[in-house]
Amino acid sequence: MKLRKAWIFAGIMLSLAASRPALHAKGYTDVAVLGTPTHDIRYTTDRVVYVEGLVDGRWVGRYWSAGGRINVPYELLADDAFQLQIEGQWLSSGWRWVGAHEEPRTERGARHFVVELSSTLRTLNLKVHSLLDGTPVLTRWLEITNTSRKATTLSAVYPWSSRLWRTQDYRSSLPNPTDPVFNLGYFTEVSHGWEGWLQWFPLKNQPARLLYDVGQGANDPFFIVRNDAAGEYFIGHLAWSANWEMDFSSDQEAPGGQGMPGLREEANLRFKIGPWASTALRVIAAGETIQTFAVHLGHVEGDLDSAVQAMQDHIRLSVVPSRAPERSYRIQYAVPGDQGYIAQQFLDQAGMNEQNIKKQIDIAAALGAELFIVDAGWWDVYGEWTPSPTRFPHGLEPIADYIHKKGMLFGLYAEVEGGRGDWTSCSWCKQHPVWFVPNFQNRLNLTKPEVAAHVEAQLSRMIEEYKLDLYRHDFNAPLTGELGQTQREGFAENDYWRDYEAWYGILERIHKKYPNLILQQAAAGGMRNDLGMGSRWHEPYLTDGLNMPHVLRVYTGQTLALPPENFVIAFGIPVPPRNRGHLETHLRVTYSLATPWLAPVAPSLEEMNPAIQQAYLHYAHIYRSFIRPLLPACKMFHHAPVTATRGVDSGPWFAMEFAAPDRSKGWATIVRLTNGDPDTYLFRPRGLDPARTYRVTFDSTGTTATVEGLRLVQEGLRIRLVSVLSSELLLFEAQ
Numbered sequence: 001m002k003l004r005k006a007w008i009f010a011g012i013m014l015s016l017a018a019s020r021p022a023l024h025a026k027g028y029t030d031v032a033v034l035g036t037p038t039h040d041i042r043y044t045t046d047r048v049v050y051v052e053g054l055v056d057g058r059w060v061g062r063y064w065s066a067g068g069r070i071n072v073p074y075e076l077l078a079d080d081a082f083q084l085q086i087e088g089q090w091l092s093s094g095w096r097w098v099g100a101h102e103e104p105r106t107e108r109g110a111r112h113f114v115v116e117l118s119s120t121l122r123t124l125n126l127k128v129h130s131l132l133d134g135t136p137v138l139t140r141w142l143e144i145t146n147t148s149r150k151a152t153t154l155s156a157v158y159p160w161s162s163r164l165w166r167t168q169d170y171r172s173s174l175p176n177p178t179d180p181v182f183n184l185g186y187f188t189e190v191s192h193g194w195e196g197w198l199q200w201f202p203l204k205n206q207p208a209r210l211l212y213d214v215g216q217g218a219n220d221p222f223f224i225v226r227n228d229a230a231g232e233y234f235i236g237h238l239a240w241s242a243n244w245e246m247d248f249s250s251d252q253e254a255p256g257g258q259g260m261p262g263l264r265e266e267a268n269l270r271f272k273i274g275p276w277a278s279t280a281l282r283v284i285a286a287g288e289t290i291q292t293f294a295v296h297l298g299h300v301e302g303d304l305d306s307a308v309q310a311m312q313d314h315i316r317l318s319v320v321p322s323r324a325p326e327r328s329y330r331i332q333y334a335v336p337g338d339q340g341y342i343a344q345q346f347l348d349q350a351g352m353n354e355q356n357i358k359k360q361i362d363i364a365a366a367l368g369a370e371l372f373i374v375d376a377g378w379w380d381v382y383g384e385w386t387p388s389p390t391r392f393p394h395g396l397e398p399i400a401d402y403i404h405k406k407g408m409l410f411g412l413y414a415e416v417e418g419g420r421g422d423w424t425s426c427s428w429c430k431q432h433p434v435w436f437v438p439n440f441q442n443r444l445n446l447t448k449p450e451v452a453a454h455v456e457a458q459l460s461r462m463i464e465e466y467k468l469d470l471y472r473h474d475f476n477a478p479l480t481g482e483l484g485q486t487q488r489e490g491f492a493e494n495d496y497w498r499d500y501e502a503w504y505g506i507l508e509r510i511h512k513k514y515p516n517l518i519l520q521q522a523a524a525g526g527m528r529n530d531l532g533m534g535s536r537w538h539e540p541y542l543t544d545g546l547n548m549p550h551v552l553r554v555y556t557g558q559t560l561a562l563p564p565e566n567f568v569i570a571f572g573i574p575v576p577p578r579n580r581g582h583l584e585t586h587l588r589v590t591y592s593l594a595t596p597w598l599a600p601v602a603p604s605l606e607e608m609n610p611a612i613q614q615a616y617l618h619y620a621h622i623y624r625s626f627i628r629p630l631l632p633a634c635k636m637f638h639h640a641p642v643t644a645t646r647g648v649d650s651g652p653w654f655a656m657e658f659a660a661p662d663r664s665k666g667w668a669t670i671v672r673l674t675n676g677d678p679d680t681y682l683f684r685p686r687g688l689d690p691a692r693t694y695r696v697t698f699d700s701t702g703t704t705a706t707v708e709g710l711r712l713v714q715e716g717l718r719i720r721l722v723s724v725l726s727s728e729l730l731l732f733e734a735q
Contacts, residue, residue: 027134031102031113039097041115044068045132046310048299052081052115052128057093059117059128061162066136066232066301079163082142083272085156086122094121106131110139110318123148129291137235137298137314143291146284151489153280159238160295161272170229170252170267180204181267182250183645185224187557194218194550195526195543196557199647200226203250203269210246211276215480216523220530221246221273222561224307226644229267233300233307237561238273239531240293242496243482245276277494279485296531304644305637305686312563312636319535320566321511327469327518328538329565329628330371330409331620333364333598334472337377340600352377353391357399362605365406366613368620369598371518372403373411373472382442383426385414385458400467411470411518414462416455417503418444419477428454437484437495443477446502447486447495456506463514470518471510473537478524500532507536520568529558534566539595542567548585548725549673553648555593556641556656564658565631567594583615585671585727588699591619592627592669592729593656622699626731627658630665634658637686641673652676659687659732666732672721684716685732692734699729706735 027046034040040053040062049070051062060078063071084091098116105111110133117126124146131139140160146152171177180202188199195218201208203225212219221238223246238244252267273295275281284290296314300307335342337352342360357374364372378396380388387396396412403410415421423429423442435451437443446452463471484495511519521528521537525544534540540562543554555569569590590596601616602608636658641651652674659666666687672679688694690710696717697704712732719728 029111029132029134031111031132033100039100039115041100041113042070043113043130043132043138045134045138046136047301048136048138050138050299054095054097054117057095057120059095059115063166064162064164064299066299075166077163077166079270080161082128083156083158083161083274084126084142084144085154086124087153088155089121091119091121094119095126096120098125106133106318108133108317110134122152124152131318133314133318135298135314135317136300136310137296137318139294139296139318141292141294143289144284145289146286149286151283151285151491153491153493154282154284154290155280156274156276157281157292158272158274159292160297162270162297164225164234164269164271164299165227165230165232165267167227167229167267169265171265173229179228180250181227181229181252182248182269183226183228184208184248185226185560185647186210186246187219187222188647194554195529196554196559196561197648198224198557198560198642200645203248204252205250207250208248210248212245213243213276213278213482215243215483216241216475216478216527218478218527220528220561222530223273224304224560225269225271226304227269231301233302233304234271234297235300235307235311236273236295236297237311237531238275238293238295239535240275241500241528241530241532243276244274246273247271275497277482277496279482279492279494281494282497283488283491283493285489293532305635308560308638309635311561315531315534315566316563316632319531320563321519321536321538322515323518323538324516327409327516329595329631331369331596331598331623332371332373332411332568333360333367333369333408334373334375334411334413334570335360335600336375336413341603342600351391353388354394354398358402359604360600361399361402361406361408363601363608364598365408366605366608367598367601367616368624369408371409371411371470372406373413373470374399375413375472376415376474378412379414381425382415382421383418383423383429385416385462396466404467409469409518410467411472411520412462412466412468413472413474413522414459415474415476416459417446417473417475418442419475437480439484440477440480443480445484445495445499446506447498449502452502452506456509459506459510460513463510463517468517470520472520472522472541474525475521475523475528478527504532504536511536526554526558529562534562539566539568541597542569542594548589549654549671552589552654552671552673553641556638556654557648559636559656560638560642564594564634564636568597569594570597570599582723582726583612584700585725587615587619588669588727588729589671591623592658592667594631596620596623622729622731626665627667630658630660630667633661634666635661635687639668639683639686640681653681655681655683657683657685657687659685663687663689663692664734668730668732669727670719670721670730671727672724675724679722680718680720682716683719683730684714685712688712688732689734690714694732694734697731697733699731700727709734 030044032042038053047068049065103112115128127143182203520539522541639655640653654671657668
C-alpha cells in the first residue's frame with residue numbers, strides 16, 4: 001500500500017528541557033557494553049530494553065523488550081538499526097567497530113551514549129547517538145563525517161530502522177486467528193483540511209509506505225503501532241520539518257521462529273523513518289560532519305493511554321525548551337486584524353489602530369488575561385515589520401507600555417520567514433530579489449547565509465525595540481513542494497536540509513540571547529507541530545480551524561503526539577460564522593484543555609455584557625486555581641472520539657480526562673459533537689484512585705457530590721447533554 005501525503009514537521013534534538021525544574025531524568029537508565037565479537041550495547045530506560053550490535057559488518061538491532069526482561073539466547077535478531085545511502089550506494093554492510101563512549105549527561109540528566117563506526121565501502125565515519133532520559137522513549141540520531149578529499153552526497157538516510165516485534169504463537173491471543181496482529185495509527189492525508197486527523201489501519205502481510213512530499217502541511221511524521229497479540233505499543237516521532245517517509249513491513253504468517261523452524265507461527269513488523277527528497281538530501285563537503293534529525297521512539301506495555309503518556313512525559317522532560325514558570329501557560333488575549341471586531345482590512349484606518357487596540361487591552365484586563373498579543377495586521381509593508389505610521393503614529397511603544405501598565409505581558413505577531421503577502425513594496429526586497437526561493441516570490445531562502453543573518457537581525461530588532469515578552473511566528477506557505485535545489489560541488493542538493501539547519505540555528509540563538517522571551521509558533525495556524533519545531537518553540541498553536549466540532553477532533557489527534565499544556569488553543573471568534581457552540585462550551589474547552597488563547601469579545605469594555613465578563617472570570621479562576629497547577633505534569637486519558645481502535649472522526653462525543661500523577665485531583669471535559677441518539681455519555685474515569693473518596697463538581701449546575709473512587713471507576717457517571725455542542729466540566733478532588 002502506498003500512501004502519499006502532504007506535509008511535515010520536526011528537527012534535530014535539543015537538550016533544552018521542560019520548564020518545571022522537577023522534571024529531571026529520574027527513571028532507571030543503564031547502558032551495558034556486552035563485549036566482543038559483536039560489541040553488543042544494551043540500552044535500558046524505564047522498563048524498555050533494547051540491544052544493538054555488529055554482526056557480519058552490519059550494525060543491527062538484536063531485540064526489544066517493553067517489560068524490563070533481558071533476552072534469552074535465541075532471541076537475537078539481525079535487522080539493520082539504521083539505513084544510509086551515499087551517492088546512491090546503500091551502506092548496509094561494511095561497517096567496522098571503532099569504539100564507544102558515554103558523553104556527559106544532558107542539562108536535564110539524560111544519559112548520552114555514542115557508538116563509533118567506520119565504513120570499508122566509503123571514506124566516512126559514523127557515530128550513532130542515543131539518549132536515555134528514564135522514560136520509555138529513546139532518542140537516536142546519526143553523525144556522519146566525510147573523511148575523503150572530495151565532496152559526497154547523502155542520498156537517503158533512515159536514522160532508525162528496526163524489527164519492532166517478533167511475535168510467536170499470536171493466533172491464540174486474537175479474537176479471530178486471521179485478524180491482523182499489527183495496526184498503524186498515523187495522521188492521514190488532510191482531505192478534511194485539519195491537522196491531527198489520526199486513523200487506524202491494519203498491517204498484514206503488506207508493506208505500507210507513507211510518503212509526504214509536498215512541503216509544509218498538517219501531517220507530521222508521527223506514528224503509533226499496536227500489537228494486539230502482545231498488548232504493546234511503539235510510539236514515535238521524526239524530528240524533522242520537511243518532506244519525509246515512513247515504511248512499515250509486516251509478515252504475519254512466517255513459517256517459524258529462528259532455531260525452531262516450522263513449530264510456531266510468527267508475526268514480524270519492521271519499520272524505518274527518515275527525511276525524503278527526490279535529489280540529494282545533503283551535500284557533505286570534504287572533512288565536513290553533519291548530524292541527521294532525531295528519531296524519538298518509545299516502547300510500552302499496556303494501553304493507548306500508557307503509550308501517549310510515555311511520549312508526553314519524554315517531550316516534557318527532554319524536548320520542549322526551558323522557560324520561567326511565571327511566564328508559562330498564561331491566559332492570552334490576541335487581537336488579529338483580519339478577524340473579529342476590528343477586522344476591517346489591514347490597512348483600513350478604522351480597523352487595527354492604536355485606539356482600537358487599547359480598547360481591547362482594557363477588555364483583556366477585565367477578563368483576567370495575563371498576556372496580550374497584537375496579532376496580524378499592525379504593519380503596512382510585508383517584510384519591513386514596522387508599525388503602520390498612520391494607524392500607529394506613535395509606534396508600538398505606547399501599546400507595550402499600556403499592556404505592561406495593566407499587568408500583562410506583551411506579545412507580537414510577525415512572519416519573518418515570509419510565506420504570504422505582497423513584498424514588492426519592501427525596500428530591502430527590491431535591493432535583494434535573489435533572496436527569495438525561486439518560484440516562491442515571498443518565501444525567503446534561508447540556505448543563503450546572508451538571508452538567514454538578515455532574518456535573525458530583524459527578529460532581534462523587534463524583540464528589543466518593541467519590548468516583547470512573546471514573539472508569535474506565522475508561516476503561511478503550506479504547499480512548498482520540494483522547495484528548490486542548489487548545485488553544490490557538482491551535485492544537485494535539495495534545499496530543505498540547509499534551510500532548516502539555518503532556521504533552527506536562528507531560533508536556538510534567539511532562545512539563548514533572550515531566555516525570558518516566550519516563543520510561540522502558529523505556522524498556517526497549527527501546522528509544523530512537530531518535534532523539530534517543538535524543541536525550539538515553547539508553544540505551538542493548535543489550529544486555525546476554530547470551528548467546533550472540528551477543532552475538538554484536531555485537538556484529540558494532536559494530543560496523541562504532544563502534551564496538552566504546550567498548545568495554545570482558541571475555539572472561535574465570537575462573530576458569525578465562527579460562533580457555533582454554546583458560550584459555556586467555548587469557555588470550558590478553552591480553559592480546560594490547554595493554554596487559553598482568547599479572541600476579541602466586544603468592540604469596547606463599555607459594550608461588553610457584564611454577564612459575559614463574569615462567565616470568562618469564572619473559568620479563568622478555575623484555570624488558575626485548579627487546572628494550571630496540574631496541567632504541566634498531568635496524565636492525559638483519551639476517552640472519545642479517538643480510542644485504540646477508532647479514529648478521530650468516529651464518534652458523536654468528545655471526552656478527555658486529566659489527572660494529577662498522584663491521582664489526588666483531576667478533571668474531565670465532555671462535549672456532545674453531533675445530534676442523534678444517545679443523549680447520555682457514560683464517563684468512567686481512568687486516572688482516579690479506587691481507594692479514595694472524591695468530591696465531584698459539576699460545572700454546568702454548580703453542584704457537588706461526594707463519591708467513592710471505586711464507584712466512579714467501576715460504574716462511572718452518566719452525563720446527559722441534550723443539545724449538540726453542549727458540554728460538561730467535571731472537577732475531582734480527593735477528600
